[in-house]
Amino acid sequence: MHEPAVICLMGPTASGKTALALELAGQLPVDLISVDSALVYRGMDIGTAKPDAATLARYPHQLVDILDPAQSYSAADFVTDAQAAIQASHAKGRIPLLVGGTMLYYKALLEGMASMPSADSQVRAALEARAAAEGWQALHDELARVDSESAARIHPNDPQRLLRALEVWQVSGKTMSQHRAEQAAAGSHWPYRTVQLAIAPAERAVLHERIALRFAQMLEQGFVDEVIALRARGDLSADLPSMRAVGYRQAWDYLEGHLDYAGFQEKGIIATRQLAKRQFTWLRSWSDLIWLDSLKPNNLAVALKCLQEAQILA
Known part of the structure; x- marks a missing residue:
């Protein structure tokens, strides 16, 4: 069957x-x-x-x-x-x-689906305020420091995915790459x-x-x-x-x-x-x-x- x-x-x-x-x-x-x-x-x-x-x-x-x-x-x-x-x-x-x-x-x-945290409006608003003040490249540089794998995948001019990757890190304490690795291990x-x-x-x-x-x-x-x-x-x-x-x-x-x-x-x-x-x-x-x-x-x-x-x- x-x-x-x-x-x-x-x-x-x-x-x-x-x-x-x-x-x-x-x-x-x-x-x-x-x-x-x-x-x-x-x-x-x-x-x-x-x-x-x-x-x-x-x-x-x-x-x-x-x-x-x-x-x-x-x-x-x-x-x-x-x-x-x-x-x-x-x-x-x-x-x-x-x-x-x-x-x-x-x-x-x-x-x-990876077990990623839900969106957090306060964290997102703070990140958007930083982007307005410092520029998206500054946020991408930070992502490169904490999650080089995601930074290599996400372009500095892709604010939606960039915000999400940093949001995941700040909310959960784990990078998006870690979440994805756990998902892959689970099968x-x-x-x-x-x-x-x-x-x-x-x-x-x-x-x-x-x-x-x-x-x-x-x-x-x-x-x-x-x-x-x-x-x-x-x-x-x-x-x-x-x-x-x-x-x-x-x-x-x-x-x-x-x-x-x-x-x-x-x-x-x-x-x-x-x-x-x-x-x-x-x-x-x-x-x-x-x-x-x-x-x-x-x-x-x-x-x-x-x-x-x-x-x-x-």
């Missing part, structure tokens, strides 16, 4: 993950589960390239439109929600198909047979072209108006996780007058390229990935063959 199966479909932004997932859903008894830190938010549709209402009605996605943008959502929240969605899918005799590009969520789900308890597919264009320049084209399409579809409506609510700010999403942060800066329109476009495209680069970095370190080339016409057939060979399909 085989243990239950799970399919993962990963890849950088604008690589064609959603299109392939919908093709697979048209052929197989799968339940789609989104692995995307921005698609969880309601009202953030254009800038996240969320499937439209008709597509979501025909191909329902779990973990899409589950939160208001004023709320925060963590990797631990995702793991809880995804595990429930996977179990519900198996209970119906179906196969969960996880699709998305938030690699931290995949890692947390497949390898387990993974992932109980499912898994096929992990990754899709991307073989040529990076093609992905850059796709990113620029999609950003232009988002603007035509009313992306700026979408962010105007979000700002008009009055309860959202630029430092919320939702508004730090790629594209939204640059649109917010444009509407605040910090960027002109051309600068907003340029920075939005550059930020999306940087996101894709980070996703590739994650994926290159991943084990057991089956790579598909976005530019090939037969990815559905190749994916189905891989699933049959792995005995995922009955």
